[in-house]
Each structure stands twice: as structure tokens, then as C-alpha cells.
Amino acid sequence: MYQKVLLPTDGSPCSEQALREGLELVRACNAQATVLYVVENPLLTLPMLPEGIPYEAELYEDLKKAAAEVLERSRAIAAELGVEVSTAMEEGQPVPAIVSFARDFDLIIMGTHGRGGLEKLIMGSVTEGVLHRTDKAVLVIHCRRSG
Template identity: 55%
Template sequence: MYKTILMPTDGSPCSFQALEHGLGLAKALGAKVHFLYVLENPAQAIWIAPESVPYGLELLEDLRKAGEEAVAKALAMAQEKGVEATGEVKEGVPIPTIVEAAKGYDLLVMGTHGRTGLDKLLLGSVTEGVLHRVSVPVLVVRCR
């Protein structure tokens, strides 16, 4: 049924809870997984003054390292469970990047904090944004 599973991660405890569920499912189904960390360039999200460009580049590199660490941890989790996995850090805007990547997979597994009210308004929800735009089945894991 599901032979290929995309599992986006942001490196948060919530996303790793979702990965645990997804890896258990992948193991049971004999599916391959791919981990995706979307690196959003902060210079595109906020205005950066010319004098702060060096700090912006340093921030981007720190975010890239965090992404690489999150993917490495996810790959280690997959190896520990005996699940075939690949992973990547990809620069882009999270929702459209995940939606586009999902086109090549049978299932998408993501975590959600289940925020409501002002938190949801201010912080948004990548999972909800993806859920409303993707054409493949999605397993949403609500975090504890």
C-alpha cells in the first residue's frame, strides 16, 4: 500500500515523535522513507539591513547545520529500526516545498502541536498548510 513515505522534520521534539510513528509504520510495511528538512532563508522572510548581512549569512549557516543535525538524527533513528532511509536539507519556503516534494511519495507523515487561538494565528501551522494543499494521504501525529 505505502511503499515510499516522506517525513518532513524541523528538528523539534514534536517532529521526532511523528518520525517515531512513521518509522514504525514504515517498518511494518517494508516501506522506504525520506526525511526532508526545509531551510527557510531568514533574509527572504525578514528585512535585513546591509550592515547586518554578515550576521544573516552566519544565521543561515547555523540553520543549515541544525537541519543537517536533524536529518542525521532521523537517519540514525531509521537505521536503529532497520528502515531504509534517505534524507536532505532543502532551501525553500516550508509549505510549498513540502507539497512539491510529496508528489513523489505514497504517504506523508508530519507532527502537529495542535495550537489554537492566538498561538495558531501568530505561529501558523506548516502541517495544516500542507494538509490543505497536498494530494497524497497524510498521517498527522498530534504531539504530547
């Protein structure tokens, strides 16, 4: 069935739920799993800050550190579930980075945000973007709302 599964994450509760459920499927299929975190470079996405404010570069380093922490938590969750995973960190815009990275995978498993009101019917923009731009199978995990 599925041999190589990609699990993109952003560290959110919804993403963690999709990771947990995805890892259960990975275990059942005896597949290989890779958890991917895409770091957006604020130097490319934020409006220019006034000269002399060095925080843009610091922010980027903080984002990479946070990504490493999310990937470490993902490895811990996988170990808790008895699943071996590899992890990867890519830099760029999430949708094209995920689609490009997924070229060697059979399945992408992603979560969508469970929001209130009418928004709960709409998938997250990254998940939707990946769905529309990849030829890979995508399993979307509907996130349960807490509370």
C-alpha cells in the first residue's frame, strides 16, 4: 500500500493530532515516515523593518530553533507510539516546499484546523494549497476541537 509517508507539521495542536493519527497508519502499513517542518524566512516575507533593527535575522534563528524543537517533539511522539521516523527541515514557502519535498513519497498526511463558525468548514490554506498542487495521495485529518 503506502511505503513512504510524509507528515508535514507546524507544531500546532491540529498538526500534532494529524501526526499522531498519521503515525498510527504508518505503523499499520509498516511504512517509512518522515516529519517535515518548513521554516519561512522572515527576511523574504516580512515588510522591511527600519534600518538598524537587527531582529529580522534573530527572528529567523528563533524560527529555526522552534522548528528544531517541534521536530524533536515529533520524534518523541513517534517513539511513544513505537514508530521510527526521520525528520527534515526545509526553508521556504510551505506549500511549494511541501509539494517539492513530497516528490519521493506515496502519501502526505496533514491536518486541517477545526475553527468555530463558518471557518470550521474551510481547510487551512497550506493543506488546501498542497491538495491542489500535488499529484500524491493526501490524507487530511479533521482536527477535533477542544473544549
